[in-house]
Amino acid sequence: MSYLLPHLNNGWEVDxxxxxxxxxxxxxxxxxxxxxxxxxxxxxxxxxxxKIKKFAVVYLVDITKVPDFNTMYELYDPVTxxxxxxxxxxxxxxxxxNNNKINWAMNDKQEFIDIVEIIYRGxxxxxxxxxxxxxxxxxxxx
Amino acid sequence: MFQRxxxxxNQPTNYVPGRGRGAVGFITxxxxxxxxxxxxxxxxxxxxxxxxxxxxxxxxxxxxxxNMGDYDDEDREADLTYNSVDRKMEERRLKRMPNNLPEKPSxxxxxxxxxRELAKVGIDEWLSIPDIGDYSIKKKKQDKITPVxxxxxxxxxxxxxxxxxxxxxxxxIGEARGALLSLKLDxxxxxxxxxxxxxxxxxxxxxxxxxxxxxxxxxxxxxxxLLLKSVIQTDPKNxxxxxxxxxxxxxxxxxxAARSILAQGLQQAEDQEDIWIELSRLETPEKAKLILNKAIxxxxxxxxxxxxxxxxxxxxxxxxxxxxxxxxxxxxxxxIWKELVSLSSEQEALVLLxxxxxxxPKNLSLWLALAKLETYENAKAILNRARQNxxxxxxxxxxxxxxxxxxxxxxxxxxxxxxxxIKILKKNQVKIVKEDWLQEAEIAEKxxxxxxxxxxxxxxxxxxxKQSDNSWKQDFTQFEQRGxxxxxxxxxxxxxxxQNNFEIWKEYIEFERRHKDEDTKYFDQAxxxxxxxxxxxxxxxxxxxLRKQELQxxxxxxxxxxxxxxxxxxxxxxxxxxxxxxxxxxxYLQYIQDNLIPSDKTWVKMFKLMLLMNKQIEQAEKIxxxxxxxxxxxxxxxxxxxxQKDYQGARQxxxxxxxxxNNSLNVWLTYIxxxxxxxxxxxxxxxxxxxxxxxxxxxQLWAQAIRLEIDAKNHKAAQFLLSKALQCCQLxxxxxxxAIELEPKTTRKKKSADAVTLCVxxxxxxxxxxxxxxxxxxxxxAKRWLEKALILEPRLGDAWAYLYLIxxxxxxxxxxxxxxYGRLWKQAKETLNxxxxxxxxxxxxxxxxxxxxxxxx
Numbered sequence: 001m002s003y004l005l006p007h008l009n010n011g012w013e014v015d016x017x018x019x020x021x022x023x024x025x026x027x028x029x030x031x032x033x034x035x036x037x038x039x040x041x042x043x044x045x046x047x048x049x050x051k052i053k054k055f056a057v058v059y060l061v062d063i064t065k066v067p068d069f070n071t072m073y074e075l076y077d078p079v080t081x082x083x084x085x086x087x088x089x090x091x092x093x094x095x096x097x098n099n100n101k102i103n104w105a106m107n108d109k110q111e112f113i114d115i116v117e118i119i120y121r122g123x124x125x126x127x128x129x130x131x132x133x134x135x136x137x138x139x140x141x142x
Numbered sequence: 143m144f145q146r147x148x149x150x151x152n153q154p155t156n157y158v159p160g161r162g163r164g165a166v167g168f169i170t171x172x173x174x175x176x177x178x179x180x181x182x183x184x185x186x187x188x189x190x191x192x193x194x195x196x197x198x199x200x201x202x203x204x205x206x207x208x209n210m211g212d213y214d215d216e217d218r219e220a221d222l223t224y225n226s227v228d229r230k231m232e233e234r235r236l237k238r239m240p241n242n243l244p245e246k247p248s249x250x251x252x253x254x255x256x257x258r259e260l261a262k263v264g265i266d267e268w269l270s271i272p273d274i275g276d277y278s279i280k281k282k283k284q285d286k287i288t289p290v291x292x293x294x295x296x297x298x299x300x301x302x303x304x305x306x307x308x309x310x311x312x313x314x315i316g317e318a319r320g321a322l323l324s325l326k327l328d329x330x331x332x333x334x335x336x337x338x339x340x341x342x343x344x345x346x347x348x349x350x351x352x353x354x355x356x357x358x359x360x361x362x363x364x365x366x367x368l369l370l371k372s373v374i375q376t377d378p379k380n381x382x383x384x385x386x387x388x389x390x391x392x393x394x395x396x397x398x399a400a401r402s403i404l405a406q407g408l409q410q411a412e413d414q415e416d417i418w419i420e421l422s423r424l425e426t427p428e429k430a431k432l433i434l435n436k437a438i439x440x441x442x443x444x445x446x447x448x449x450x451x452x453x454x455x456x457x458x459x460x461x462x463x464x465x466x467x468x469x470x471x472x473x474x475x476x477x478i479w480k481e482l483v484s485l486s487s488e489q490e491a492l493v494l495l496x497x498x499x500x501x502x503p504k505n506l507s508l509w510l511a512l513a514k515l516e517t518y519e520n521a522k523a524i525l526n527r528a529r530q531n532x533x534x535x536x537x538x539x540x541x542x543x544x545x546x547x548x549x550x551x552x553x554x555x556x557x558x559x560x561x562x563x564i565k566i567l568k569k570n571q572v573k574i575v576k577e578d579w580l581q582e583a584e585i586a587e588k589x590x591x592x593x594x595x596x597x598x599x600x601x602x603x604x605x606x607x608k609q610s611d612n613s614w615k616q617d618f619t620q621f622e623q624r625g626x627x628x629x630x631x632x633x634x635x636x637x638x639x640x641q642n643n644f645e646i647w648k649e650y651i652e653f654e655r656r657h658k659d660e661d662t663k664y665f666d667q668a669x670x671x672x673x674x675x676x677x678x679x680x681x682x683x684x685x686x687x688l689r690k691q692e693l694q695x696x697x698x699x700x701x702x703x704x705x706x707x708x709x710x711x712x713x714x715x716x717x718x719x720x721x722x723x724x725x726x727x728x729x730y731l732q733y734i735q736d737n738l739i740p741s742d743k744t745w746v747k748m749f750k751l752m753l754l755m756n757k758q759i760e761q762a763e764k765i766x767x768x769x770x771x772x773x774x775x776x777x778x779x780x781x782x783x784x785x786q787k788d789y790q791g792a793r794q795x796x797x798x799x800x801x802x803x804n805n806s807l808n809v810w811l812t813y814i815x816x817x818x819x820x821x822x823x824x825x826x827x828x829x830x831x832x833x834x835x836x837x838x839x840x841x842q843l844w845a846q847a848i849r850l851e852i853d854a855k856n857h858k859a860a861q862f863l864l865s866k867a868l869q870c871c872q873l874x875x876x877x878x879x880x881a882i883e884l885e886p887k888t889t890r891k892k893k894s895a896d897a898v899t900l901c902v903x904x905x906x907x908x909x910x911x912x913x914x915x916x917x918x919x920x921x922x923x924a925k926r927w928l929e930k931a932l933i934l935e936p937r938l939g940d941a942w943a944y945l946y947l948i949x950x951x952x953x954x955x956x957x958x959x960x961x962x963y964g965r966l967w968k969q970a971k972e973t974l975n976x977x978x979x980x981x982x983x984x985x986x987x988x989x990x991x992x993x994x995x996x997x998x999x
Contacts, residue, residue: 011159
């Protein structure tokens with residue numbers, strides 16, 4: 001479903017996308033369109049994009065085409081989803097130990113929407129770290 | 143779908159993404175990649191650690207001091223030079239190492255120098271190297287020793303017997319034993335003969351048995367010969383030594399040697415009859431005769447030799463001759479007399495026996511043999527004479543009793559003879575032991591002297607103390623179990639006569655009933671005796687009447703003799719009724735009414751009879767008032783009203799009955815049935831409800847209710863009632879059989895299987911299963927189920943009716959079983975107004991059964 005979501009083709013565009021958004025949460029998926037796990041995540045993203053469009057926007061970034069953030073954000077997983085609000089990197093406690101991002105493909109649309117909503121609420125209140133509604137520590141192994 | 147709305151121009155040159163917007167990265171996991179971020183802050187050029195600890199006086203700081211300059215050509219040249227020097231030095235070092243060893247030297251390499259030495263070792267030295275032996279645990283476990291089974295040893299012995307290896311061992315054992323014996327024997331021979339301590343005879347028998355022990359001891363013959371020789375030397379007058387020696391020779395197959403030993407023995411001990419006989423045994427028949435002749439001449443008084451000589455003779459005449467000669471020498475030998483008598487004809491035997499009795503008056507068997515051969519009168523005289531000679535012998539008396547019996551005397555007189563005998567025996571100080579006499583009685587029974595058997599028991603019982611009451615019972619059961627029926631019978635008969643009470647007579651009759659199959663005569667006898675001894679007990683009279691009826695004899699004679707009690711009269715009337723003589727039966731009942739005070743039982747019978755005869759019951763109300771607690775009477779009255787089609791009257795009677803009896807299931811059932819028969823289901827249903835209220839657990843009521851619904855073609859209600867009923871009475875066969883019949887055809891078989899497993903051995907369930915099979919046309923299977931049901935309940939009329947549908951031959955069998963139960967059976971009875979004509983009822987019931995099967999469809 002990646003073709004239905006907007007892609008960002010260079011570092012500038014990524015930065016601008018994050019900077020330009022005044023009111024909404026910016027959700028960026030780093031990965032490859034051809035990666036099966038990415039595909040799974042893109043499916044979820046596409047499905048939820050319509051529902052969360054009032055408070056969040058979704059972009060996709062190819063980490064081979066745009067390698068600028070790989071070191072900075074440790075983009076070594078097949079799929080990584082990160083959240084930004086008013087140029088602030090939003091952190092989220094998923095119980096996995098890595099609060100910076102979601103680095104696995106989710107399989108439930110509603111779960112994702114819930115996470116986004118919680119992050120948005122926290123961001124509005126000026127928080128930098130929010131706690132996810134569900135603990136993913138046992139489900140995903142590292 | 144989603145497009146970026148804003149585009150803030152193109153990317154400026156030298157733009158660093160991320161940093162351009164002021165983003166800072168993070169380091170979470172340094173292990174997966176360089177997460178170092180160049181944040182662009184200017185750092186001090188000299189970041190090196192100039193710690194004192196790292197200072198070396200010669201080298202200075204370990205950190206290269208001049209690494210800030212560019213790497214130029216000069217440096218490269220210097221590096222190359224240094225590297226080449228290093229390489230050279232390395233080569234030199236390697237050369238100095240002894241013949242460049244491989245990294246992991248193999249064992250072969252390690253010991254190669256030692257191996258070279260082995261070339262010098264010679265063959266002798268090689269051979270003298272000791273084996274190392276295997277001390278590992280594994281090997282040891284395998285070497286565990288298990289004992290060889292005995293069977294293997296035995297078979298090995300058998301196969302190797304000829305090889306003498308085992309025999310050799312046994313020989314050694316035998317020799318050891320022999321040595322011991324000879325030691326003892328020598329000691330004995332040192333002693334003066336006759337004063338020895340050793341028991342010579344026992345010792346010899348043990349020796350005699352020695353050669354027989356096994357074939358392996360053939361080797362012992364020599365030893366045995368030696369031993370026997372010494373025995374003979376110590377006591378030459380003893381025949382045992384000689385015979386044993388001869389036997390050993392015989393065993394060894396040396397007959398001439400054996401004979402010569404015996405001949406020697408005869409020279410030494412002429413008077414030993416055993417040696418003579420032994421010799422004759424070993425000789426050929428002709429020579430044997432000669433030898434025995436000689437023996438007779440030397441020992442004319444030896445019975446043994448005479449008898450042996452007789453045995454050697456072939457012809458009877460020669461034998462008789464020889465025996466007679468023998469008697470000249472020995473007139474008082476019982477054996478010779480007996481032999482002679484058994485050989486001669488009857489006439490001669492008689493004469494001979496008379497003589498024998500004169501010669502040996504104290505021998506019982508001769509007397510008895512004589513008595514047996516003589517006529518009755520003479521035998522009596524002979525037994526009397528025998529008695530005088532042998533006053534303490536009870537056998538004579540028993541023989542006398544047998545004699546009396548053979549003369550046709552009845553058992554009472556024999557008993558008198560015997561009791562006289564017992565008295566006389568007592569006078570002669572003979573102890574009378576009851577057990578012995580009972581034994582005698584049993585023997586007499588075995589010889590089919592039944593009267594004697596009875597007489598013995600009678601005599602001995604009369605002789606006994608009257609007090610010992612229960613000992614007879616023990617004897618009685620014991621003899622019955624042993625199958626000595628006559629003895630047992632005699633015991634109980636005598637006892638019954640003596641004690642004359644109800645229990646013992648009853649037991650007597652029961653005993654006879656048990657053994658009726660063997661001889662019915664005694665059963666009749668017992669009954670007659672019981673009646674004559676205890677005429678006041680009506681039970682015996684009834685038994686007798688039934689028995690007479692069974693034998694199709696005239697029982698009226700019995701009736702004449704019997705006390706005219708109610709029960710006897712009822713039995714008689716029942717018998718008449720069964721034969722269809724209703725008038726006569728009625729007369730008997732009338733007789734009770736006229737002469738005795740009739741109980742409700744009589745009235746029930748009376749009413750039933752009247753119903754059968756279609757007579758009006760006039761006194762019903764009066765009698766009901768007299769016996770208000772008899773539900774049968776109420777039902778019969780109701781039935782009478784139904785027969786007259788006076789249903790209103792019947793209802794009144796039933797209602798009244800329910801009121802007075804409070805709760806009688808039979809009345810309820812009859813009442814409900816009446817309403818059902820008239821198809822007044824609306825009346826019947828509340829009745830059932832009322833009845834069930836009082837008898838909530840009654841399966842009969844449930845079944846009746848279900849049948850009602852079936853008859854009313856109200857299938858749903860029937861199913862509903864059935865499920866309720868099965869909840870209430872889970873294990874009732876009748877309800878289950880209804881359940882099977884109500885089930886639709888497809889699931890019926892499964893239901894019947896359920897029912898059979900739940901209600902184990904219930905004839906109703908089996909009957910329904912049979913019905914299911916009949917409906918499907920599986921006649922063989924149906925027959926099997928019906929037979930099963932009949933084994934469980936042979937009086938189930940319905941099963942007979944169904945069986946009659948399949949097979950007409952069962953009629954006789956059915957009549958003999960006198961069926962009684964079953965719904966269809968009862969219905970058939972009622973429609974026919976018949977009670978005892980089983981054939982008609984069976985046919986009617988089978989018609990109903992046919993309809994019933996058709997209903998199942």
